Amino acid sequence: MQENHWEISSKTSYWGWNIKEVWSYRHLVASLIRREFLLNYQQTLLGPIWILIQPVMTLVTYVLVFGVVVGVPTGKIPPVLFYFSGIILWNLFNDCFTGTAYTFKENDHLFSKVYFPRLVMPISVVSTHFLRFLMQLALLVLIMLYYWLFRQTPFLSTPWLLVVVPAVILVIGAIGLALGLFCSVLTAKYRDLANFVSLGIRLFMFVTPVIYPLGSVPENARWMVEVNPLTPLFEIFRYALLGEGTFTTYGLMYSVGFAAISLLLSTLVFNKQGDKLIDIV
Amino acid sequence: MANTIIEVENLSKLYRLGTIGTGSFRQDLQRWWNSSVLKKQDPFFDLQAEDAPANNQYLWALRDINFEVNRGDVLGIIGSNGSGKSTLLKIISRIVRPTHGSVRGHGKVSSLLEVGTGFHQELTGRENIFISGYILGMSKNEIRRKFDEIVEFSGIEQFIDTPVKRYSSGMYVRLAFAVAAHLEPDILIVDEVLAVGDSEFQKKCLGKMREVSNSDGRTILFVSHSMQAVKNLCNTALWLNKGRMQEIGEVSTIVNKYISKVQQKRLLQEWETPEAAPGNNLVRFSRLELIPQLEHPEAPMDIRTPITVKFRFWNMADNQELSVGLHLFSYGGDCIFDVSSPSVLFQKGFVEGECSIPGNFLNDGSYYISLIIVKDTSVDLFYFEECLSFELEDYRGDIKWFGKWMGAVRPKLPFKLEQTEMELV
Numbered sequence: 001m002q003e004n005h006w007e008i009s010s011k012t013s014y015w016g017w018n019i020k021e022v023w024s025y026r027h028l029v030a031s032l033i034r035r036e037f038l039l040n041y042q043q044t045l046l047g048p049i050w051i052l053i054q055p056v057m058t059l060v061t062y063v064l065v066f067g068v069v070v071g072v073p074t075g076k077i078p079p080v081l082f083y084f085s086g087i088i089l090w091n092l093f094n095d096c097f098t099g100t101a102y103t104f105k106e107n108d109h110l111f112s113k114v115y116f117p118r119l120v121m122p123i124s125v126v127s128t129h130f131l132r133f134l135m136q137l138a139l140l141v142l143i144m145l146y147y148w149l150f151r152q153t154p155f156l157s158t159p160w161l162l163v164v165v166p167a168v169i170l171v172i173g174a175i176g177l178a179l180g181l182f183c184s185v186l187t188a189k190y191r192d193l194a195n196f197v198s199l200g201i202r203l204f205m206f207v208t209p210v211i212y213p214l215g216s217v218p219e220n221a222r223w224m225v226e227v228n229p230l231t232p233l234f235e236i237f238r239y240a241l242l243g244e245g246t247f248t249t250y251g252l253m254y255s256v257g258f259a260a261i262s263l264l265l266s267t268l269v270f271n272k273q274g275d276k277l278i279d280i281v
Numbered sequence: 282m283a284n285t286i287i288e289v290e291n292l293s294k295l296y297r298l299g300t301i302g303t304g305s306f307r308q309d310l311q312r313w314w315n316s317s318v319l320k321k322q323d324p325f326f327d328l329q330a331e332d333a334p335a336n337n338q339y340l341w342a343l344r345d346i347n348f349e350v351n352r353g354d355v356l357g358i359i360g361s362n363g364s365g366k367s368t369l370l371k372i373i374s375r376i377v378r379p380t381h382g383s384v385r386g387h388g389k390v391s392s393l394l395e396v397g398t399g400f401h402q403e404l405t406g407r408e409n410i411f412i413s414g415y416i417l418g419m420s421k422n423e424i425r426r427k428f429d430e431i432v433e434f435s436g437i438e439q440f441i442d443t444p445v446k447r448y449s450s451g452m453y454v455r456l457a458f459a460v461a462a463h464l465e466p467d468i469l470i471v472d473e474v475l476a477v478g479d480s481e482f483q484k485k486c487l488g489k490m491r492e493v494s495n496s497d498g499r500t501i502l503f504v505s506h507s508m509q510a511v512k513n514l515c516n517t518a519l520w521l522n523k524g525r526m527q528e529i530g531e532v533s534t535i536v537n538k539y540i541s542k543v544q545q546k547r548l549l550q551e552w553e554t555p556e557a558a559p560g561n562n563l564v565r566f567s568r569l570e571l572i573p574q575l576e577h578p579e580a581p582m583d584i585r586t587p588i589t590v591k592f593r594f595w596n597m598a599d600n601q602e603l604s605v606g607l608h609l610f611s612y613g614g615d616c617i618f619d620v621s622s623p624s625v626l627f628q629k630g631f632v633e634g635e636c637s638i639p640g641n642f643l644n645d646g647s648y649y650i651s652l653i654i655v656k657d658t659s660v661d662l663f664y665f666e667e668c669l670s671f672e673l674e675d676y677r678g679d680i681k682w683f684g685k686w687m688g689a690v691r692p693k694l695p696f697k698l699e700q701t702e703m704e705l706v
Contacts, residue, residue, distance in 0.1 A: 004388055007386075
């Protein structure tokens with residue numbers, strides 16, 4: 001006989017989940033990731049290559065619009081690399097955020113029929129996007145290789161900084177997930193917010209150094225970009241890989257601190273509210 | 282105590298009705314302002330006091346439910362629509378939280394509140410078995426070990442690598458239930474999922490569930506509208522009535538009480554004034570009654586019971602030639618028969634009629650009746666759909682076989698069987 005006691009009462013707790021329980025559903029996470037890839041790319045001609053085509057098309061647009069027409073300066077970094085690195089980082093953040101911001105709304109049919117740790121859903125979404133990002137990162141490395149071989153563009157002036165790249169990627173994903181979890185609770189409760197969320201994320205992109213380097217922002221407007229915790233992460237990512245970027249240690253600490261605190265808080269809120277939300281959605 | 286596996290204590294669930302979502306941000310702010318800043322009593326918590334919600338914005342889906350379930354019990358939960366059955370199952374499944382009270386238990390719980398939870402149309406049967414299995418709480422090894430068994434149980438071996446969107450609905454249900462039937466929880470929670478699927482497969486599932494509870498001492502909570510299924514499968518029954526516990530006890534006692542109570546309600550419909558009555562400006566029903574000829578008033582209606590359907594309606598035009606048709610439907614929606622009265626010329630006033638359905642004619646099951654009033658044997662004046670319903674219990678007498686009796690009807694026909702020659706030894 002398993003002596004696995006449980007109790008269900010009206011009290012919901014911030015610590016209502018435990019890591020062991022989520023861990024026991026790891027195979028579910030794995031097959032949800034698999035499902036996501038299968039669903040998106042089966043019955044399409046090009047299959048998973050779409051993961052790369054989408055950012056490349058965005059890149060072409062940005063190079064034409066911002067590089068050629070508007071003429072945003074990208075410093076020493078070739079515009080193609082500058083924009084592509086910005087695009088894939090932004091996509092990672094944007095996908096992690098929008099993929100989880102509607103967790104309750106999108107999964108209500110499932111959540112109202114069976115219990116499993118609700119956190120499984122956002123975890124699987126975010127994992128999917130990390131995998132996608134890794135493929136796009138590989139393409140970035142290939143483009144860098146091309147520039148290095150044929151254009152003699154110097155890269156990796158400070159090779160030891162490469163060790164921060166994985167950390168930067170994780171922190172960006174964590175901020176996306178944290179804000180997404182927080183929004184998932186809000187969009188489930190107050191549906192109108194869903195409209196603001198999509199508008200807000202578009203505006204948010206303009207205060208993130210995706211299409212321009214921080215260095216090119218006029219002094220008096222710079223605080224708007226610097227208050228964004230993504231900014232130092234984008235800048236150090238470009239600095240580490242491409243050799244140019246503006247960041248400070250304080251800025252980085254701010255980003256990491258923001259990610260850690262917001263992820264903790266939003267996970268707690270998600271757990272606390274998750275059980276009650278099924279009645280509302 | 283050691284044998285108690287689920288203990289439900291003072292369980293209540295309050296739902297907020299009406300405009301959910303809109304304006305709730307303002308309400309939430311107000312509540313927060315009142316309780317945190319002004320330190321006033323939260324009006325929401327006032328409602329949780331003993332007196333039921335005064336305004337109809339709130340609904341007690343469950344109120345003060347107390348019961349215990351022992352290991353190995355199969356508990357049937359019965360009650361009319363909206364009595365709180367599904368809410369109770371959802372709370373025990375951890376899907377929704379009770380408003381107050383608690384459920385304590387031990388062991389692994391799996392719930393089956395719909396067929397094919399987690400199934401995705403685009404994925405193949407094989408992939409769906411895994412995802413659905415994981416969602417229902419199976420481990421990877423468990424699914425691997427039972428995979429062949431699941432496929433065999435579902436009987437769709439050839440299609441296992443076909444996306445389920447190409448399945449017939451029957452195949453879909455089979456596969457989904459096959460996964461569920463191979464769960465190995467300590468407590469299995471089943472909502473009316475068997476209502477889908479063909480009767481052959483239903484039998485197989487009921488059989489599998491019974492086997493599971495008998496041999497492995499598994500506890501099952503089972504909600505169904507089919508009293509037959511509850512009686513066949515369960516040993517105890519819990520009757521919920523408008524969110525409150527009516528009674529719990531031995532299954533056949535409870536089911537019989539429930540059926541006779543429900544029938545009393547559904548057997549008579551009456552309208553005092555033509556304004557409120559169903560109909561139109563030519564005819565309106567004033568009274569419908571279904572009268573079973575029972576041996577004693579508490580007895581449930583069974584397949585031997587003759588039934589008379591009496592009706593009365595206002596005829597609101599002179600010189601109308603009217604006839605009435607009676608359609609009897611099975612619960613599944615198949616028309617069992619369609620009979621009609623002779624056509625008669627009527628003046629303004631009441632028209633009464635009756636139709637008798639003999640005993641020993643229908644099979645056991647749930648039925649509903651629709652009445653139609655026809656003018657000049659050709660024009661439909663008013664079709665009163667599903668106006669009466671009833672349930673016939675099984676009666677086997679001295680027959681020692683207990684499987685589901687086939688057929689829409691079960692008439693007693695002259696049937697001869699005799700020995701014509703004896704073999705000489």
